[in-house]
Amino acid sequence: MTHTSPAFIDAGVKYTPHYFTVPLDYQDPSKGSLQLFAREVSLAKENADKPWLVFFQGGPGFPSPRPNGHNGWIKRALQDYRVLLLDQRGTGNSSVISHQTLAHLSPTEQADYLSHFRADNIVRDAEFIRQAFGVKQWAILGQSFGGFCSLTYLSLFPDSLSRAYITGGVPSIERHPDDVYKATFKRTKEKNQQFFTQFPHAQSLCKKIADHLAKHEVLLPNGQPFTVEQFQQIGINFGVSDSFLPTYYSLENAFIEVGGESTLRYEFLNEMLIQQAFQTNPIYALLHESIYCQGFASSWSAERVRQLHDEFNYQSGDKYFYFTGEMVFPWMFEQYECLQPLKEAADQLARKDDWGPLYNAEVLAKNRVPVSCAVYADDMFVEMDISRETLAGIPNSKAWITNEYEHNGLRADGERILDKLIEMGDHIYYCQS
Incomplete structure (x- = not known):
């Protein structure tokens, strides 16, 4: 019809x-x-x-x-x-x-x-x-x-x-997504290094934001708790042209003084929410790894490969902060407001091993x-x-x-x-x- x-x-x-x-x-x-x-x-x-x-x-x-x-x-x-x-x-x-x-x-x-x-x-x-x-x-x-x-x-x-x-x-x-993510984590690290070389002050700004998120409950405008992992995901922008300078501007204006205390600005938090395309386009998160699968399961490929690159797992006091890139992780279905109702389905899709060719x-x-x-x-x-x-x-x-x-x-x-x-x-x- x-x-x-x-x-x-x-x-x-x-x-x-x-x-x-x-x-x-x-x-x-x-x-x-x-x-x-x-x-x-x-x-x-x-x-x-x-x-x-x-x-x-x-x-x-x-x-x-x-x-x-x-x-x-x-x-x-x-x-x-x-x-x-x-x-x-x-x-x-x-x-x-x-x-x-x-x-x-x-x-x-x-x-x-x-x-x-x-x-x-x-x-x-x-x-x-x-x-x-x-x-x-x-x-x-x-x-x-x-x-x-x-x-x-x-x-x-x-x-x-x-x-x-x-x-x-x-x-x-024919390759498994593990091969894809091994390559893309390497590329993502290179993009991080290029960004922080161009903007050396950005490293301390990122660590300040990440440490603040680790110590305080910070809510995005939709009421969702904002975490270090979510902040790292804005690194996806490094895969497109002319993204370094706008990213630096965002970091530069992240904080504001309120009542003598430093807190993250509403403008910054609103921008972080806008960049979470997973909220409005969940297929991207739900099926991103399955686009590589033919007769095998992805088994949360990016999460497993990430554990081979400990530099992406930021902890307060770490020497370096790195953004992640175009990867999907299981914790997203626990943290993102609009992905939470789809967590069990996402787990089933990650375990599915009978994808057709x-x-x-x-x-x-x-x-x-x-x-x-x-x-x-x-x-x-x-x-x-x-x-x-x-x-x-x-x-x-x-x-x-x-x-x-x-x-x-x-x-x-x-x-x-x-x-x-x-x-x-x-x-x-x-x-x-």
Whole structure:
């Protein structure tokens, strides 16, 4: 079942909302259905003859962008394509997952339901839409986790694709998440060292904040106790460009004197709450490790690997303070207000060892679809060496390896990056001919 809402035009760009009803479980439609939302974006004064480009957002657990203006990667895409911004299942306007929508289910029911929200079913949703539109083939653009979805698409439905563009998101197709976190903890430590080298005073500021949190009960504006572990997690920002200076400014303004005593400012605490995206997008925490799992359990991989890096376990009086990065830990489901109701489901998902396959190495080894990728040499979230390892087994793929950008390159300079990837994809195609 599909339907389309009225379109609107802004800055010469036409936006058309589409809605689709799809199975929760494509292998067992009796389990119920979901509503999918996708926004078609095209130039207002063009006909409908251009091919499609489907965008897969990073995450997991975040909706597709809501464009504001004719700029960035969408501006470049619209030269050649009509763009479909898909809200992946569980995000945005696609049967959203939250502590509210899961509240009526038992923990076991929650875990079973959530197990259908990985890349394999996200790709099946896209295939459902392609068939509903009557499109023979379309191109895909995957950012970060969206790149993981792109390799799943290439594994499951390669004949449906004309091109694949990937930015900061070429995963291992077989490694355990332990390997991923061993690499990313190393990268995260390097980013910490770069930050504290640039801002030497930040180390004492961080230790002052952490020691204050260890000695006092501090509440965030939602009433949640704020802890050292939560404070460390703002280090996730180090994986994107231009984040060092704003972080330093936040640390510099963390304290205020009230009644002769030093306390953390409301502005600082409010900012810390705003940065806790897990509160509003719990899929990111619930399924983050499972995006690597095929026939094995994650068993709280990041937590186990963290214990090999004691420098990230700050205690008052320690010589150094380090921020953590893009990792999920079991204590989050005890501390974060909106994750607490999902703790038992998270534990079940971490123990789940019968995850189905996400990639097909044999299909990828015979790939004919031009695959062009931006691989960021200093990426804190997706390890360059693992990306190169994967691409070595995928013919008709090409990597642009660059240290000009961080993980958010597509957002920072998307017009240039997508232009480069389109040029690379065309070159691969013509070399095939």
